Amino acid sequence: MSTIEDVAKLAGLSRTTVSRVINNHPYVSEEKKKRVMSAMNMLGFVPNSAARRLRKQKTETVAVLVPRVTNPFFSKLIESLEIAASEHKYKLIICQTRYLPEKELEYLQLLSTKQVDGIIMCSLQNDWSLVAPYLQHGPIVMCNEYTEEAEIPTVKFDQMDGAYKAAKHLLDQGHRCLLFCSGSEKSMVVQHRKLGFLQAVAEHKNIDVDFIENAYDIEDGRKVFQQIKQMEKKPTAIFAGGDEVAAGIITEAKRNHWSVPEDLAIVGFDNQLLSEITEPTITTVCQPVDKMARQVIDLMMEKIHTKNYQRKEVYEFELELLIKGSTMKNMMLLA
Template sequence: MSTIEDVAKLAGLSRTTVSRVINNHPYVSDDKKKRVAVAMDTLGFVPNSAARRLRKQKAETIAVLVPRVTNPFFSKLIESLEMAASEYKYKLIICQTRYLPEKELEYLQLLATKQVDGIILCSLQNKWEHVEPYLEHGPIVLCNEYAEEAKIPTVKFNQIEGAYEATKHLLEQGHRRLLFCSGSEQSMVVQHRKMGFLRAVAEHKLQVEYMEFIENAYDIEDGRRVFHTISHMNKIPTAIFAGGDEVAAGIISEAKRNLWHVPEQLAVVGFDNQLLSEITEPAITTVCQPVDKMAYKVIEVMMDKIVTKRYRHKEIYEFDLELVVKGSTVKNMMMLA
């Protein structure tokens, strides 16, 4: 295997000059750059980028912690984050926590061992007091998640308003028995959506006859389970805030399989405006989140923290959401025209 000394000897230059060429030093003549390039090509020499990063005290890599890579929302978010990071010549490491606190802490060790320059937390499974010590080693940015006690940058959506608009839409369609379906109650995203849901219900309290809550629903299979749960209730909901398009799709598909009519017997609102919401029959009324805008803001903030090293500084950036009404809540879409 060729070494930098071999390149220097073949190019007729010093090892220092070759090192400057490899590291893009500004004060090297074009002639010397060409000689080094020819020598490297002839010897098949590839610079050790890991060693160069170590010398610069930077890994030029960011870890992104997500609960499920199979969730289309997080898949889209990862894609957008990667595109934004590449503009800064940074790479991403994707870490799936599966909602396990111990996995989250395991991946946070990447920051402590200097394998990454920063960590983007897309969900938070541990108490903040267990995460905060890792700020001694580099920046952490919360993305799509929120923790009141966390004195770090946070980029999120206005979940309260999004859930409020979705619930208000169901109530305006005349529904009186509602179900709020969500993931873990420990998540601030879920808590904020529940706040928006309850705000809409409070405004229509004379109309609402009944409401129920179901937790730990994340995917299509959970949606199918939710349908069978409600189908055996004494008071069956006529409208569901599903909290995610995957869950909404599972509810709708199982409802149809059991010969229920959507939205006449059961109206369903999802969240995320995934492609799935378009191909489900009927299409799913959902809340659209500007994932690209959030991703680029997250990377912008992360780059600033890597440069300034101001890790313990609370900043909140929030993006508004939009309700996209489709066939899962309104039978005759022409009525909305």
């Protein structure tokens, strides 16, 4: 096998110059670069780091597909995944799909072109039939989002139970006109939250329920409140589906002189830092992100090493409702 010294000798340059070319040092002339590259090609020389990856047939890199890196839930999840991956000497590539199916498929090609060893999908924008063929190139692990069709490892939260607890809390507070606010109903996360929400509603009589979808961030929350203002029968409580949306609703409600929770009670989701700094603080469903991330990385490492990509394994974590100021009128008295 050729060495860097062999390249230097053939190119008629020093070992240091060859090293600078390999490491893209800015102060090397184009003529010397051409000589080094020509010598490397003639000798079939591959730099050590790349050669090591080729010998292992691994990049020691995993891609993480998220819809929005600015969403605090996904930011926290990425951080937790990176910490867990680094313990295995692996790096992450963060890929933002922006909820676009074509972007998702574009990033999945990182697997087929061997630029990554595996892919973690934190959302799913395409039909599984379009994603499944990529499994011939490497492992895919579903994280947070899920689909019944996927015969792959899936790590998720018990969304039904989380939404059930949130809705039950609102109903126990005496609310009888509720609004369920969510992202896309194509998402299994949203579908299961809706099932849990309706399960709680079904345990009571004479409950009015309305639905708004495609709400993801603070600005969407503001728009949701404007829609509420136009409703003939206005809800007294909202399951917001996310702390960002809840914060947007609270901000707009206060701007319109509505009192939270007296005029409108709100439950968020994710237990983001945002839920602690709004006024009032946001009652929210807490998801154990760190535990999820560690389970996902452990599964990914197992799949990379065993090359057994198509086996259905489902891991589910319980959720906890954290009651704060946005639903409790007497919260100040309890503090």
